[in-house]
Amino acid sequence: MDWLSPEEWRAVALSLRVAFWATLxxxxxxxxxxxxxxxxxxxxRQLLNGVVHLPLILPPVATGYLLLLTFGTQGPVGGLLQExxxxxxxxxxxxxLAAAVMAFPLMVRAIRLSIEAVDPRLEQASATLGASGxxxxxxxxxxxxxPGILAGTILAFAKAMGEFGATITFVSNIPGxxxxxxxxxxxxxxxxxxxxxxxRLVAIAVVVSMAALLLSELVxxxVxxxVxxA
Amino acid sequence: xxxxxxxxxxxxxxxxxxxxxxxxxxxxxxxRSGSGKTTTVxxxxxxxxxxxxxxxxxxxxxxxxxxxxxxxxxxxxxGYIFQEGRLFPHLxxxxxxxxxxxxxxxxxxxxxxxRIVDMLGIGHLLGRRPGALSSGEKQRVAIGRAxxxxxxxxxxxxxxxxxxEARKAEILPYFERLxxxxxxxxxxxxxxxxxxxxxxxxxxxxQDGRVLRQGPAVEVLGDPTVTPLxxxxxxxxxxxxxxxxxxxxxxxxEAGGVRLFLPxxxxxxxxxxxxxxxxxxVLLSRGEPEGLSALNIxxxxxxxxxxxxxxxxxxxxxxxxxxxxxxxxRRSTEALGLEEGMACxxxxxxxxxxxxGVGGA
Numbered sequence: 001m002d003w004l005s006p007e008e009w010r011a012v013a014l015s016l017r018v019a020f021w022a023t024l025x026x027x028x029x030x031x032x033x034x035x036x037x038x039x040x041x042x043x044x045r046q047l048l049n050g051v052v053h054l055p056l057i058l059p060p061v062a063t064g065y066l067l068l069l070t071f072g073t074q075g076p077v078g079g080l081l082q083e084x085x086x087x088x089x090x091x092x093x094x095x096x097l098a099a100a101v102m103a104f105p106l107m108v109r110a111i112r113l114s115i116e117a118v119d120p121r122l123e124q125a126s127a128t129l130g131a132s133g134x135x136x137x138x139x140x141x142x143x144x145x146x147p148g149i150l151a152g153t154i155l156a157f158a159k160a161m162g163e164f165g166a167t168i169t170f171v172s173n174i175p176g177x178x179x180x181x182x183x184x185x186x187x188x189x190x191x192x193x194x195x196x197x198x199x200r201l202v203a204i205a206v207v208v209s210m211a212a213l214l215l216s217e218l219v220x221x222x223v224x225x226x227v228x229x230a
Numbered sequence: 231x232x233x234x235x236x237x238x239x240x241x242x243x244x245x246x247x248x249x250x251x252x253x254x255x256x257x258x259x260x261x262r263s264g265s266g267k268t269t270t271v272x273x274x275x276x277x278x279x280x281x282x283x284x285x286x287x288x289x290x291x292x293x294x295x296x297x298x299x300x301x302x303x304x305x306x307x308x309g310y311i312f313q314e315g316r317l318f319p320h321l322x323x324x325x326x327x328x329x330x331x332x333x334x335x336x337x338x339x340x341x342x343x344x345r346i347v348d349m350l351g352i353g354h355l356l357g358r359r360p361g362a363l364s365s366g367e368k369q370r371v372a373i374g375r376a377x378x379x380x381x382x383x384x385x386x387x388x389x390x391x392x393x394x395e396a397r398k399a400e401i402l403p404y405f406e407r408l409x410x411x412x413x414x415x416x417x418x419x420x421x422x423x424x425x426x427x428x429x430x431x432x433x434x435x436x437q438d439g440r441v442l443r444q445g446p447a448v449e450v451l452g453d454p455t456v457t458p459l460x461x462x463x464x465x466x467x468x469x470x471x472x473x474x475x476x477x478x479x480x481x482x483x484e485a486g487g488v489r490l491f492l493p494x495x496x497x498x499x500x501x502x503x504x505x506x507x508x509x510x511x512v513l514l515s516r517g518e519p520e521g522l523s524a525l526n527i528x529x530x531x532x533x534x535x536x537x538x539x540x541x542x543x544x545x546x547x548x549x550x551x552x553x554x555x556x557x558x559x560r561r562s563t564e565a566l567g568l569e570e571g572m573a574c575x576x577x578x579x580x581x582x583x584x585x586x587g588v589g590g591a
Contacts, residue, residue, distance in 0.1 A: 128306075128308045129304075129309075129330035136304075143320045
């Protein structure tokens with residue numbers, strides 16, 4: 001990989017790591033939230049819906065600043081976490097947190113739509129055949145929702161790879177620490193002669209995004225074909 | 231096992247208030263759509279929680295609102311056959327069939343997969359997915375899936391309603407075999423008089439959320455007060471034995487000492503069958519008719535004359551073969567002067583006895 005400078009390579013590797021953990025860690029919560037919004041009727045449901053969607057409509061810089069206020073070492077949550085040894089501020093974990101928060105609404109929306117498309121009568125049929133709630137979910141709901149979960153995951157991964165505003169506000173732009181692919185592109189464009197590096201990173205961003213998109217199309221089509229019975 | 235059910239539940243503009251007993255065999259909940267049939271079955275299944283009521287099968291309580299007892303659907307040991315099949319699209323036919331087995335008690339009695347697959351003729355479908363099946367095949371798989379859950383109670387909600395006549399004729403015999411070969415009680419919802427006539431051991435006739443009449447199938451279907459439910463489908467059911475098959479394509483049967491002829495039936499001589507005689511195919515005559523082309527003429531006495539809405543009337547006639555219903559006009563019953571206790575003859579054209587109204591008893 002000597003066509004990338006060590007600095008560029010570090011940014012790409014960090015971005016992949018940040019996006020991977022951001023997506024993986026938020027997936028269980030994303031499925032739960034989507035299920036709750038799609039199926040449960042509870043007080044505060046609209047509020048939850050609003051909070052989940054907030055990062056989508058708020059300026060990313062505002063989200064980043066709110067994260068800094070909350071999870072920074074002086075913040076109420078950040079301060080508590082620091083005592084048990086977990087630090088987000090100005091670390092790659094903070095970049096992952098920012099990416100996860102920003103990607104969360106996209107993930108939840110995709111999964112929620114596919115849960116709403118599951119025919120509840122199939123779940124009833126499963127219950128009459130002896131499956132308790134968790135088993136109904138594991139053997140009927142989850143397999144039918146899988147294409148949606150996959151689409152949501154890939155969308156969230158792509159968003160996490162490209163997150164800029166919240167990340168740079170929350171954890172800054174420290175090479176090797178918090179400098180992800182987009183913040184690296186921004187940094188290269190700020191210095192004379194950095195265009196070539198920026199262009200190489202843009203090319204990588206295009207390739208990774210296209211690969212993710214094609215992969216999700218492929219898997220979704222395969223699942224759809226299986227369910228259609230052909 | 232006898233299931234006894236009592237349910238009271240109010241919907242906007244409709245109140246269900248029924249109680250009935252379902253003895254072993256097929257108990258058909260019969261009535262027009264909107265009479266509360268599906269609600270009743272869903273309450274027994276645990277998919278709908280009624281405001282008040284109880285369902286108990288030989289001391290095994292499914293629910294009892296007075297005692298606050300409610301067994302969740304997945305612990306009721308049911309085999310529910312839905313109108314639309316509801317097969318799991320992501321599983322193969324074989325996996326669908328075995329689905330209920332994963333949750334059935336390990337040490338309990340188990341239905342044999344091979345036997346059920348043979349009975350339903352679905353062996354060649356096991357590796358396919360439901361999306362690739364015809365509607366008739368789907369429904370057979372749905373029946374198999376319900377049976378293989380080793381249920382203590384089978385529920386069927388209009389399982390044939392979504393099928394065309396040919397597919398119905400394909401599936402009905404499986405339900406007959408179910409009634410005859412499986413010892414589990416079956417609660418079956420239908421609004422088709424022909425289905426009821428073929429399958430029911432017991433009939434619960436529902437109207438506007440109330441039980442209109444309940445009892446053995448032959449009794450309830452011969453009761454003219456029940457006929458408004460089936461509207462055009464009114465018809466009595468006779469139980470008969472096949473005597474012999476004639477070379478001219480007719481079968482001779484015997485019911486209560488009376489010989490009847492009908493288009494050839496597939497049942498062997500000596501076997502018991504049920505024959506449904508549609509009320510609009512029966513003529514009445516006060517004197518002994520002569521010079522008629524009809525082969526089946528049954529002497530009897532008028533049991534009741536019921537004028538319906540509009541110009542129609544239903545006359546029930548007690549004959550040695552059983553009760554026969556005849557649908558005609560008020561004008562003609564008045565012209566004949568038909569009234570209770572009067573002797574008359576019921577005339578049935580041979581070809582009017584439709585094959586879909588004939589089944590094993």
